[in-house]
Every structure is written in C-alpha cells, then in structure tokens.
Amino acid sequence: MKKPELFLLGVDGGMTSYITEQIEKGKLPNLKKAFSESCVLTDCRPAYPSISATCWATIQTGASPHMHGITDENIVPEGAYLNEFVSAYHGDYLMAERFWEAAARIGKKSLIADFCVSGPARTDLARTVGGIGSVADSRVLATEQTLRTVKEISEQLYVFDADVSSIFPSLPAFAMTASGKWQPQIKLQQSKYDKTDKGYFRLHVEKKNDLENPFNIEEFYWYMDVTKKGINIAVSEKDMQAGKYYEVPMNGWSEVIKRTLKDDNGPGNYRFRIKLLPAGKNGGFMVFITSAVNMYNALSPESFAKRADNIDEICSSNSYAHFLTREGNIDTAFELIEFKNEWWKKIILDAMENDPADIMAFVMGHPDSINHMYRSIFEGLQNPTEEQSAVAKYAYKRAYEILDDFIGWLYEHVLGEDTVFMIIGDHGSIGFNRTVLVHDYLEKEGLLNYLPEPDGKRLYWRNRRIDWKNTKAFPVGCANVYVNLKGRQPEGIVEPEDYDKTVNEIIKALYKHHWNEKGQCYIAFAVEKQQAGFVGLGTERVGDVLYGLSGNTTGGYIGGVHACQIPSAKTATGDIRCLFALSGKNVKKGQIIDRPANIEDVAPTLCYLLKYPQPADATGGVLFHLFEDDMYQKS
Numbered sequence: 001m002k003k004p005e006l007f008l009l010g011v012d013g014g015m016t017s018y019i020t021e022q023i024e025k026g027k028l029p030n031l032k033k034a035f036s037e038s039c040v041l042t043d044c045r046p047a048y049p050s051i052s053a054t055c056w057a058t059i060q061t062g063a064s065p066h067m068h069g070i071t072d073e074n075i076v077p078e079g080a081y082l083n084e085f086v087s088a089y090h091g092d093y094l095m096a097e098r099f100w101e102a103a104a105r106i107g108k109k110s111l112i113a114d115f116c117v118s119g120p121a122r123t124d125l126a127r128t129v130g131g132i133g134s135v136a137d138s139r140v141l142a143t144e145q146t147l148r149t150v151k152e153i154s155e156q157l158y159v160f161d162a163d164v165s166s167i168f169p170s171l172p173a174f175a176m177t178a179s180g181k182w183q184p185q186i187k188l189q190q191s192k193y194d195k196t197d198k199g200y201f202r203l204h205v206e207k208k209n210d211l212e213n214p215f216n217i218e219e220f221y222w223y224m225d226v227t228k229k230g231i232n233i234a235v236s237e238k239d240m241q242a243g244k245y246y247e248v249p250m251n252g253w254s255e256v257i258k259r260t261l262k263d264d265n266g267p268g269n270y271r272f273r274i275k276l277l278p279a280g281k282n283g284g285f286m287v288f289i290t291s292a293v294n295m296y297n298a299l300s301p302e303s304f305a306k307r308a309d310n311i312d313e314i315c316s317s318n319s320y321a322h323f324l325t326r327e328g329n330i331d332t333a334f335e336l337i338e339f340k341n342e343w344w345k346k347i348i349l350d351a352m353e354n355d356p357a358d359i360m361a362f363v364m365g366h367p368d369s370i371n372h373m374y375r376s377i378f379e380g381l382q383n384p385t386e387e388q389s390a391v392a393k394y395a396y397k398r399a400y401e402i403l404d405d406f407i408g409w410l411y412e413h414v415l416g417e418d419t420v421f422m423i424i425g426d427h428g429s430i431g432f433n434r435t436v437l438v439h440d441y442l443e444k445e446g447l448l449n450y451l452p453e454p455d456g457k458r459l460y461w462r463n464r465r466i467d468w469k470n471t472k473a474f475p476v477g478c479a480n481v482y483v484n485l486k487g488r489q490p491e492g493i494v495e496p497e498d499y500d501k502t503v504n505e506i507i508k509a510l511y512k513h514h515w516n517e518k519g520q521c522y523i524a525f526a527v528e529k530q531q532a533g534f535v536g537l538g539t540e541r542v543g544d545v546l547y548g549l550s551g552n553t554t555g556g557y558i559g560g561v562h563a564c565q566i567p568s569a570k571t572a573t574g575d576i577r578c579l580f581a582l583s584g585k586n587v588k589k590g591q592i593i594d595r596p597a598n599i600e601d602v603a604p605t606l607c608y609l610l611k612y613p614q615p616a617d618a619t620g621g622v623l624f625h626l627f628e629d630d631m632y633q634k635s
C-alpha cells in the first residue's frame with residue numbers, strides 16, 4: 001500500500017472557530033491531533049467572491065480569479081443576454097494550470113474527488129471523481145444557463161398514509177427560500193406508485209426535471225411489500241415472489257442494492273440504498289431511494305472508472321440536503337454523508353493498492369450545507385426558537401464529528417510519516433438577518449425593468465422576464481452588475497458614450513440602498529471594473545461594476561452566509577476566513593498563526609514543500625514562515 005505524498009482534505013465552508021471551541025471542550029480528537037501537528041492560520045482569506053467555484057479554482061491553481069478565469073459562480077458568455085449566464089463550476093472555464101497538473105509535469109499522479117472546477121481532467125496522470133460541478137453524481141452544463149445540474153435520475157420519495165405537507169408544515173413541499181435562512185422544508189417531490197394484481201406496491205422511478213437521465217436509462221420500478229417489521233423491496237415482481245428481496249426495517253437502511261440497468265452505453269451498474277421512515281402520527285411512512293448513479297459516468301479516465309465500478313457503495317453526495325430538516329430526519333442526511341465517505345474510503349484504499357497516487361485531494365461539501373441552512377440560527381440571528389437553536393447546534397455537532405471521524409480514518413490508513421497533510425476550507429460563513437436584493441434596488445432606481453406578468457403575480461427575480469428594451473443594468477453572480485450595452489449585449493440600450501454615466505448610476509444605486517437601520521453601510525465597495533484588481537478581478541469576464549458586502553449580518557442574494565462578503569469580512573460570531581491547517585515534514589508543529597495569508601498561497605506553498613514545479617499561472621506566494629527554520633539544512 002503506497003501512501004500519498006500529499007493529502008489535501010478540502011472542507012467547504014469549514015469553520016475554524018467551531019473546531020477550536022470543540023477541541024477546547026475535549027471533543028473532535030482527530031482534529032485536535034491535526035491542529036496540534038500543524039500550522040493553523042486564523043487569517044487565511046478566501047478569494048473574492050467568496051463562492052466555492054472561485055475559491056476552489058484559486059486553491060487548485062494558486063492564481064487569483066482574474067488569472068484563472070473563474071471570476072464568479074456565473075459567467076456571461078460573449079454576446080449573450082445578461083440572464084443567459086453559464087455555470088463557472090465547469091472546469092472548461094478554468095484558464096490556469098492546476099497544482100496537480102504542474103506536479104504531473106514531473107510524473108506525479110493524482111486522485112482528485114468532488115473538487116469544484118477540477119474536471120474534466122486535462123492530464124492522463126489525474127484520476128478524477130466528479131469535479132464538473134461540486135459533487136460526483138451531478139454535473140453542471142458548460143454551455144447552458146441553468147440552476148439545475150445534470151443527474152442520472154434523482155432521489156425518489158414515496159409517501160404512504162400521510163402527506164408531506166402535513167409532516168413538514170412550515171413550508172409547502174417545493175418552496176425555496178434564500179440559502180442561509182432556516183430551511184425546514186423537505187425539497188423532494190413525491191413519486192408515484194400503484195398496486196399490482198398480486199398486491200405489491202409498484203414504485204415508479206421518475207425524472208424530476210428534463211435535465212435528468214441524459215444517458216436514457218431504461219424505465220425501471222421497485223416492488224414493495226409491507227411487513228410487520230418494515231418493508232421488503234425487490235427489483236421485479238418475480239424476485240419478490242421468489243423471496244429475492246431486500247428487507248428494510250423502520251428507520252433503517254437497506255444494504256447496497258446493485259442493479260444492472262440498460263442505458264445508451266449498454267448495461268450499467270447502478271447502486272442504491274433505501275430507507276424507511278415514519279411519516280406523520282397515524283402510522284404513515286415514507287420510502288426514500290437514493291439517486292440512480294452509475295459511477296462509471298462520474299469517474300475518469302476509463303481504467304479508473306472501470307475499477308471503481310466494482311466498489312459496492314453509493315456516492316449519494318448531494319441527496320443529504322433534502323433531509324437537513326427540522327422534524328427528525330436530519331440523521332438521514334448525516335447517514336447519507338457517511339455512506340459517501342465510506343465510498344471515498346474504498347476509492348482511496350483501492351487506489352493505494354492498485355494505482356498509487358502521489359497526490360490525493362478530496363473535498364467535503366457538507367459543512368458548507370450546514371452553514372447555509374443553520375448558520376444564522378446557530379449565531380442566534382433571525383430570532384430562533386429554542387428548538388431551532390438546538391437543531392442548529394446538533395447539525396454542527398454531527399457535521400464536524402463526521403469530518404473528525406474521516407480524519408481519524410486517514411491517520412490510520414492513509415497518512416504516512418512523510419505525508420504532507422493539509423486541511424483547507426474555501427471560505428467561512430457569516431450569519432445574517434437581512435438579504436441584499438440587488439435586483440430590487442436597480443428596479444427601484446429604474447435601471448432594471450421587467451415585463452408585466454400576465455396575472456400580475458410578483459415572481460422571484462429568477463423567474464421574471466426582463467424588459468431589455470428598458471433595462472440599463474443587470475446583476476450577475478455574487479459580485480457583478482453589467483451594463484446592458486448597445487453593440488455588446490443583444491437588445492443592448494446603453495449607448496457607448498453613456499457607458500461611464502450608467503456605471504456611475506449603478507454605483508450610486510448600490511450605495512443608496514445598502515444602509516441598515518443603524519445607519520451602517522453594509523456595502524464594502526462598489527467600483528468600476530478597472531478598479532477591481534484589489535480583489536483579484538477586473539478582466540473581461542466580470543461585470544462593469546463590482547461590489548462586495550462587509551458582512552454586518554447581511555447576506556447576499558446568492559449564498560447568504562458567504563459569496564458576496566469580502567475576503568476580510570468578520571462579525572461578532574461569523575467569519576469568512578478559511579480553515580487552514582498544514583502539517584508534514586518541514587512544517588512547524590502546533591502553531592497558531594494570525595499573520596494574513598490568502599488561499600492563492602496554498603498551491604505555491606504545497607508545491608514548494610513537495611518540490612513540485614510551481615503552477616504556471618500562480619499569483620500567490622510561498623508561506624515560508626510555516627516551515628521549520630532549518631529545512632534547508634535538513635534537505
């Protein structure tokens with residue numbers, strides 16, 4: 001078993017303050033060990049905008065956003081309508097060299113998992129899991145504006161003798177709230193079922209939107225029988241009758257169920273787990289089935305995909321968000337995260353055995369999901385009830401316990417004496433009780449106009465139709481406002497000679513509406529793009545005006561708890577700074593360092609430490625003060 005030279009554990013939204021508090025209370029033993037062996041930075045600043053795509057792109061390239069091109073979570077393609085932006089989570093938009101690509105120049109092999117913007121791979125020496133988007137089982141589209149991702153087929157939820165809206169009464173079943181707010185709803189749409197002549201339930205597996213099932217998986221069903229202990233599930237009625245079924249107890253999971261399903265690529269291995277949950281007070285129940293994932297499609301290159309296809313676990317990396325709810329199903333979310341981690345462990349052990357990698361980089365997304373759903377409550381903002389506070393506390397506890405367990409496993413099985421071990425976050429989070437609605441501000445100032453909706457209904461901004469003939473400015477992503485410029489945008493109305501005037505009107509409008517009741521301005525800056533170099537922006541891939549929030553318990557309309565906050569934003573209880581703990585040969589041990597650093601320093605520092613070539617486009621520097629003073633003498 002060959003151990004890697006570098007293991008980078010990414011923790012999306014990792015909160016240093018939470019970890020240190022828990023360590024002081026005697027919790028999180030493995031993080032305690034990691035911190036005691038590391039240099040821990042308390043002032044490592046994210047990129048701007050503090051959104052995952054931009055920040056992970058910065059970490060993997062050591063370059064600032066204007067160099068690597070992932071300037072926001074959305075990018076407006078040249079000549080497109082301003083609301084036809086595409087997702088920057090797709091690696092095709094990355095213009096800089098990744099650090100593992102630099103290492104590949106001297107023959108270093110890497111294994112990269114769930115790392116935003118890491119796919120598709122550009123070197124034969126990189127094995128990648130997902131990376132086109134943020135998780136393995138869903139992919140963003142490179143060329144089409146969409147809020148949804150491409151998945152094989154989504155999770156399914158079947159409800160018996162109860163109705164979801166009565167179980168989750170706080171909100172209608174499909175309502176969306178701004179991220180970062182209390183989100184007690186279950187977002188799964190219910191699937192249909194019927195009964196067969198032989199008296200079994202036949203569960204229909206349904207696409208939830210038209211982006212699903214790109215490989216045309218054949219139609220398939222599950223057959224279910226209700227027993228005293230729970231349910232039996234089979235893949236066909238014949239199997240059910242022959243006793244070839246899987247037992248699922250109440251509140252429990254099935255084992256991993258492997259099904260061969262035909263799709264455009266021939267017969268493929270799809271794996272599932274099924275959970276049975278109580279529903280309501282009158283003996284109702286719910287059957288949850290994880291999404292259909294054929295890992296072969298999510299992994300590259302093919303030799304790696306073929307090997308990993310034999311691994312028996314699910315990688316339900318995104319489904320858990322559906323269950324981060326108030327009424328008792330939060331544990332289901334954590335169980336799903338643990339299944340994904342089990343799958344990761346198997347991938348890692350398989351690689352160490354069969355195809356050793358010098359570099360391993362795995363990114364965990366769930367701490368960020370916890371921030372989005374619970375941070376504001378956790379910080380005591382938004383007037384939480386006692387019950388809400390307790391759930392938020394529990395969510396943090398479980399999220400970091402799972403992280404801690406995984407680190408413990410790494411120490412036991414993966415990290416060698418000489419392995420450089422880095423725990424790195426892409427950004428932190430800040431609770432908020434007010435949302436900046438840039439669209440509304442521009443609308444109030446007459447810069448943005450919508451077409452009237454036929455029934456006069458007021459829709460969420462994303463669903464409104466824009467009156468381009470009367471629109472001078474439009475916000476995109478977390479940080480940009482574009483001028484609807486004649487000759488550049490279709491239906492552009494702002495004459496080139498009025499460009500500067502319009503830019504100034506936008507800046508004025510942003511400042512005008514960003515004051516709270518205490519008279520504090522919560523916009524940190526709003527500048528024309530030529531001035532945005534101080535946050536590493538300012539290329540053609542940004543808006544004409546760039547702005548950022550100061551924190552101040554104010555969240556952006558994207559992300560809420562992070563994304564629109566500037567890299568140094570901090571409040572009494574929240575901090576946008578990144579988790580950063582580096583350990584290994586030649587690195588100082590047990591140091592807490594409050595000297596400022598930026599995440600663009602991560603890749604240059606790692607490459608220097610490991611004697612890899614520097615990433616070609618790096619703008620960050622080597623953090624020499626983290627190294628032992630005598631490292632030159634030793635090496």
Ligand SMILES: [Zn+2]
Nearest residue numbers: 013052368559
């Ligand atoms: Zn996030």
